[in-house]
Amino acid sequence: MLKENDSKYILQTVKNAGRILNLFTIERSTWRLSEISNELDLDISHVRRLLTTMVQENILKKVGKTYSLGFSVLHLSGIVNSQLNIHLEARPILLPLVEKLGTVIHLGVLEGIGIIYLDKLETSHPLKMVSFVGKSHPVYSTGCGKAILAFQKEEDLKDTLQKIEQEGIEKTASRTVADVDELRQQLSEIRRTGFAVTYDEFQEGIASIAAPIFNYNGEVIAAAGLTGSTQKLCGNQINLYISTIVKAAKDISKKIGFSYY
């Protein structure tokens, strides 16, 4: 995680190239020079120079006037994917629960102040929840996010909360946390109980119940969370949902080397 005094050593050229790269998403996978320059509020000739290098190095691909991600990026993602074994370990434990409980299960990791889903397991039911593997969701309003934050080391947590404060909390539903103080209180409760329940916080009518996953060092590295309608998840079966996901998260942690005593 970046320390505050590191920021003055940041090389703007490299950071801006990274910002360009992160513009490419499922929803928006092609960009033009002027669009990039507008979106990032960067000088067009500076962006043009960056793009030229990125194309030369296969990081981006240029067809006509449009840029898209190049295959070097796919190669790098393949390396990350094969070194992150957690989702391979988690899948066999989580998959049977999807049909048993009839809910979506996400496996999320923390990236900055966002939660990225490494895996999404869903039922065969035709009504599906829209969420994307690889997309970033706010850490303060998702079950997986809170389950991870609650078990972060104090100095890391401080850092994360500070960043949340700087970027501001986006209220996306009726019960989104108001501020970092409220979030802190919720986190200490989650730390005490071992699981996070959120409802109507990220999206109205949607709830999630999540539990942390620890590595061999005892560091929290991910969280597994059930997601479904608030009505279903927070109804009379809530205790079954909680105990099931807590047990699953413990089983995954054990599988990747964490020992509970």
Place this chain on the structure above:
Amino acid sequence: MNVEVQKEKYSTLQNAIRLLNLFSIDQSELSVTEIANKLGIAKSTAHRILISLESEGLIMKDPSSSLYRLGVSFLSLGYVITKNMKIYTHSSNILNFLQQSTGETACLMIIENDYSYVINIKESDYPIRYSAYIGQKTPVFHSSTGLAILAFQPAEVISSIMENQLIQIEDLQQKVDFIQKNGYYVSMDEFYENVTSIAVPVRNGRGEVIAALAIAGPSERILPKNIPNLAKTIIAASEQLTKTLMFN
């Protein structure tokens, strides 16, 4: 050559990209010192590039070991690429079919800028199997799929790639002729010891070769006497994929 001139060869951004490309499956974690040495840059510069990449989620630092690795952001970027490729979406069923019917690992490759890339793969169920990952890249001339695609590219494309990679392949013309005549390429222990692979070009709706389908496995399982039949199966799968691409 003057040392200063050598140092000026790469811009900061180029060095950042070279840094990302240092990581591989076999070397997924690196220290600042290793990175600086490999790139021939000062440790302080390497550190500054690392924190700049880290600020955008492209690099992660393991707090306990102080080693750096590629950031999880690449996962979502990779997903953007495959999700937007028609051929990726439509190849899964066909790869499953090939893996089931041949028992071996089946994969789909494309070539871009001198390299062939694995786009989609279904690994064999055998405990000893050919293993690869989506995004894995190989120099074009170093894979049967690369050759299968190359054989249908204009002569100037082939010679420019050979120039870029500074290689001479003596029997390249024979290989190209074989692929064009038979519609497939077989490598037996050619690129990796004890690995046999059979590759077939895939055409798009306009008849252009855009990818290749292949199966690969240990040479003791993919026997020479079975190759013509296996090739037939892959060719049929390739034609099926072309049809799917045309109608979608």
